[in-house]
Amino acid sequence: MTQLNRRQMLSQGAALIGTAASGLLVPQHALAQSGKIRVGFMLPYTGTFAQLGVAIENGVRMAINEQGGKLGGREIEWFKVDDESEPAKAIENANKLVQRDKVDVLIGTVHSGVQMGIHRVARESGVLNLIPNAGVHIATRAQCAPNVFRTSFTNSQPTMALGEAMVKRGHKKAVWISWKYAAGDEAYEGFKESYTKAGGTIIKELGLPFPNVEFQALLTEIAALKPDAVACFFAGGGAAKFMKDYAAAGLKDKIPLYGSGFLTEGVIDAAGPAAEGVLTTLHYGDGIETKRNNEFRLAYAKTFKMQPDVYAVQGYDTGLLLIQGANAVKGDLSKKGELYKAMEGATIDSPRGKWSMSKSHNPVQDMYLRQVVGKENKVIGVAAKALADSGAGCRL
Numbered sequence: 001m002t003q004l005n006r007r008q009m010l011s012q013g014a015a016l017i018g019t020a021a022s023g024l025l026v027p028q029h030a031l032a033q034s035g036k037i038r039v040g041f042m043l044p045y046t047g048t049f050a051q052l053g054v055a056i057e058n059g060v061r062m063a064i065n066e067q068g069g070k071l072g073g074r075e076i077e078w079f080k081v082d083d084e085s086e087p088a089k090a091i092e093n094a095n096k097l098v099q100r101d102k103v104d105v106l107i108g109t110v111h112s113g114v115q116m117g118i119h120r121v122a123r124e125s126g127v128l129n130l131i132p133n134a135g136v137h138i139a140t141r142a143q144c145a146p147n148v149f150r151t152s153f154t155n156s157q158p159t160m161a162l163g164e165a166m167v168k169r170g171h172k173k174a175v176w177i178s179w180k181y182a183a184g185d186e187a188y189e190g191f192k193e194s195y196t197k198a199g200g201t202i203i204k205e206l207g208l209p210f211p212n213v214e215f216q217a218l219l220t221e222i223a224a225l226k227p228d229a230v231a232c233f234f235a236g237g238g239a240a241k242f243m244k245d246y247a248a249a250g251l252k253d254k255i256p257l258y259g260s261g262f263l264t265e266g267v268i269d270a271a272g273p274a275a276e277g278v279l280t281t282l283h284y285g286d287g288i289e290t291k292r293n294n295e296f297r298l299a300y301a302k303t304f305k306m307q308p309d310v311y312a313v314q315g316y317d318t319g320l321l322l323i324q325g326a327n328a329v330k331g332d333l334s335k336k337g338e339l340y341k342a343m344e345g346a347t348i349d350s351p352r353g354k355w356s357m358s359k360s361h362n363p364v365q366d367m368y369l370r371q372v373v374g375k376e377n378k379v380i381g382v383a384a385k386a387l388a389d390s391g392a393g394c395r396l
Contacts, residue, residue: 083109098127179210
């Protein structure tokens with residue numbers, strides 16, 4: 001053996017020993033299974049939507065804890081970033097989880113503007129993104145992606161159920177009013193489609209800039225138009241003020257008020273007597289009298305010392321979806337094809353009722369007709385069974 005060949009052999013042998021020591025000869029499948037699954041929350045933990053972010057995280061953790069606190073048999077390492085409901089920081093914050101923390105799953109978020117930043121990062125990086133609230137259409141329509149799944153709704157889904165319910169109750173002429181921004185426009189899309197299809201006529205569409213809450217001039221116009229009913233999209237503090245102003249203008253007892261369920265979700269106390277009797281459509285309600293929902297509500301209240309809302313349910317269902325996917329691949333989330341197939345075919349046994357995933361990765365779910373009675377959104381019927389978003393433009 002020549003001196004050169006001896007040196008080559010020694011060099012190659014050392015390299016092989018070093019490679020084995022470093023673990024690079026271990027099969028990739030074994031490597032994928034060796035560590036904890038890294039799950040990142042990108043949710044609002046401060047500001048207006050802080051309570052929503054906490055409810056979503058509570059729901060996710062509760063679902064996973066019910067399964068022993070593991071995903072597909074693997075332990076979990078949790079990471080959190082406060083998105084501050086600030087779209088301008090969305091890409092930077094999402095990259096903290098994806099690039100810095102190397103999460104396997106990114107759960108977020110509430111605000112549709114922030115979601116678009118997460119969506120860009122998810123599409124570019126390929127990280128699994130589960131959307132527990134934000135209803136922006138494009139995420140499961142024209143920019144749908146194999147690694148993005150929503151467990152909540154699209155902005156137009158609740159109002160797609162509203163139109164027929166109103167016509168069935170004899171309201172054939174309506175005025176629509178909402179903030180003029182993406183969520184308001186997308187909610188109107190659903191209402192317009194369902195109401196006109198059911199035989200109703202929208203005699204006027206009224207709007208004001210988000211988050212303006214000076215409603216008086218528009219309420220005066222509604223009084224003059226004398227519609228059979230008013231339909232709207234507002235949420236949060238603005239929704240409470242709208243209902244109070246609507247009642248103060250003398251319209252509450254003359255023209256029935258309807259809305260997307262977020263009109264009354266979480267703001268009944270703030271709106272006070274003005275909310276009483278208001279009718280809304282949403283995929284969840286306080287009074288769904290099923291064993292599944294009753295057990296969920298009791299367990300949530302015991303665990304977190306508060307009553308669950310729609311946001312807690314959406315977080316819980318996000319956890320259930322992730323569990324089904326992880327169990328199907330025995331915790332190996334690198335098997336993306338099998339993981340996505342399992343999640344696409346999942347049926348979620350939810351407190352809201354069983355739902356499945358559409359081809360564009362959005363829930364196909366029942367929408368309930370709810371009426372404010374006292375301190376709760378009482379379910380008085382099913383406004384639409386197994387309602388799916390159109391998924392327009394999605395190419396999965």
